[in-house]
Amino acid sequence: MEVLGYFATSWMDPYLLVLTALGTFAGIYVGAIPGLSVTMAASILISFTFKWEVTEALAVIAGVYVGGVYGGARTAILLNIPGAPSAIATALDGYPLAQKGLAGEAIGLSTVMSVLGGLIGVLALALAAPVIAEFAIRFTSRDYMLLGIIGILLVGTLSGESFARGAFAGALGVMIGMIGLDPMTAETRFTYGSINLMGGVPFVVAMIGFFGVAEALVQLEHVAATPVKQKVTRIVPAWADVRRYLGLGLKSSGLGTLIGALPGTGGDIAALLAYDQAKRSTKNSEVPFGEGAKEGLIAPETANNAAVGGAFVPMLTLGIPGDAVTAIIIGALYIHGLKPGPLLLTDTPHLFWFIVGNLTLANLFLLVFGLTGIRIFTKVVECPRAVLIPLIVILSAVGAYAIQNNPVHITWALGFGVVGYFLKRYGFQVGPIILGVILGPMIDSNYRRAMIGAQESVGGFLFDLVSNPISLVLTCALVFMLLSQLPFWRRRG
Amino acid sequence: MKTPDTVRPGERAFALLLVLFAGYAFREAYGISGFSGLTTGGVMPMLASGVMVVTALVILADTLRAPSGDGGGVRGVVAYLFPLRVVLFTALVGVYVAAIPWVGFLPASAGLLFVAIWALWRRGPVWAAGVSALSIGVIYVLFRVVFQVVLPAGSLWQ
Incomplete structure (x- = not known):
C-alpha cells in the first residue's frame, strides 16, 4: 500500500502532474526538432531545476526523456531526418510509409507501440531493480571502482569509431573530473593557481559545452538543409494493426529493455538491434524492409522506448548510467544530495517508486500527445536551424551561468564546445567524456579506499580483485572487454 | 563500431x-x-x-x-x-561571451541572435530583428519569470 502511495505521487499532485505533462510535451518537440537532442535539453534543464524539489526536477527531466526518445521518430517518418539517434532505424521504413501517403498511420502506430515499449520497460524496472539492488548492497569499494571503469569503457566501446577513441574520451573526462581540490587531502590538482578551478569543473558545465555548444557548431554544416513536407491524415491506428503487431511489439520491448539495461548502451543501439531482429524473423512482410514495412517501423520504436525503463535499472541500482541521459539524471540526483546506487532503494524507496510511477505517467501522456496536435507539430519542426543554432548557444550560456551564477562557467562551456567540435569531427563521441567527468571522482575515491583496505599493497589489491566472487566477475568482465578489443580477437570475430 | x-x-x-x-x-x-x-x-x-x-x-x-x-x-x-561559417560563428560567440559582463545578458543575446539569424537565414534584417525580439521575450519570460533564474548582469545594463 505504501509503495502504491509513492508510485502515485505524481498522479495525485496536480503540480507534478502538470510538470510531467509539460516535460513529455516538450520532450516530443525536443526529440523531433533536428538539431536539438534529449541529452542537450536534459543537461540544460538540470541547471534550471537544481533549486527545485527533487521530485519536481525528476518529473520534468523524466518527461523530457520519455517524450524525446519518441519525438525523434516523428521527423524520421515525416522528413526522413531522425530527430534523435534512437530514431535512425525508424526512418528506414517510416519515411517510405510517409511517401506512400501513410504518414499519419505510421505516426499513430509508432505512438501506440512506443507507449507499449515504454510501459514494458518501466515494468521491468519495477520488477528487476529491487532484486538487483538487494544484491548490489554487497558491493565493496573495489566493485564500484570496477563498475565505474566498465561503465565508461562500455560507452566508449559502443559509441564511437574505435575503442581507442572511446577510451581516450573516457580518460579525458576522468581528467576533467579530477580538476580542483582533492576531496581526501585538499591537495590542488590541475588548478594552475586559479580560484575558479579550485572548485572543480561542474559537470553540468562540461555537459552543456560538449552536448550543447559542440552540437550547435557541428549543426552549422547543415544550416541550409530544407525539410520535405508530408501530408498527414488519419493518425489513430487501426485496432487490427495494433493486434497484428502486438507480438512483435512485445518481443522488441523485451530486447529493448535488456539492451537499455546494459551500461553504456541506449535507445539507438536497442532500436538498431530490434530492427535487425525483426528483419531476420519476419517471414511474410506485406512490403519488403526498407520500402515501408510496418514491422520495420514498430520494432525500433518499441525497443527504443523500452530501453528508457531499462536504462534506469543500472542507474538506480548500481549508480552506473545506462546511457547519456541517465548519466545526466545521475547528475541531477547528486545535485539534490542523493547518491544513486543500491542504498537509494533502501534509504529512499519513495524516490524509486516515484520514478517508476512518473515514467508510467509520462508514457500515458505520450499516448495523448502522440495522437493529437499533429498539425501544430508539422509547423514547429520546420523551425530553421539558422534560428535554432544561436538559440542553443544562448540557452547553453544561461544554463552554464545558472549553476553557480559564475560568468566564467559560460567561457568554460564555450571552450568545451570548441574542443567537442574538433573531437566530433574526428570521430570521437562526447558521451564517454561526460561519463568520465561524473564517474571519475567516484572511481578515484573507491580506488583509494580499496587500496587502503589492501594496506597499499599492489599484490593485496590484485588478490582482492580475484578472491571475492563479485569482484572476480567484474574483473573478468573488464578483462574480457579489454581483450575483445585486441586486433587478433577482432579478426577472429 | x-x-x-x-x-x-x-x-x-x-x-x-x-x-x-x-x-x-x-x-x-x-x-x-x-x-x-x-x-x-x-x-x-x-x-x-x-x-x-x-x-x-x-x-x-x-x-x-x-x-x-x-x-x-x-x-x-x-x-x-574550419569552414568559414564555423569560424565566423565561433568568433561571434566569442564576442558574445566577452560582451555579457559588459552589456548584460539580454542585450548581448539579442545582438548574437540578430547577427546570427541575419547571416545564416538570409531572409533580411527585418525578419532577423523580429525573430530575435520574439526569442528574447520568450527566454526572459521563461527563465527569469517562470524558472526565476538569475541572468548575467552587465556593468552597463543590469
Missing part, C-alpha cells in the same frame, strides 16, 4: 596533437604527488593520463596506417575543420 576507410583531412596532425596533449597531461599529473604513494591524489590523474597517452598513440598509429583520403593539404584541412 565503424572505422572510416581513409583518414580525414588533418586527422594525422590531430592525432599527433592528442599524443602531445596526453604527454603534457601525464607530466602535470606526475607533478601532483609523483610516485610517492599508491593512494595519493596524483595516482588517478596519472592513471587516466597514462590511458590517454597509450590510446592517443594507438589512434596515431591507426591514422598512419590508413590510406589518405581526398581533400588533403592545408586547404583540405581548412575546408574540413
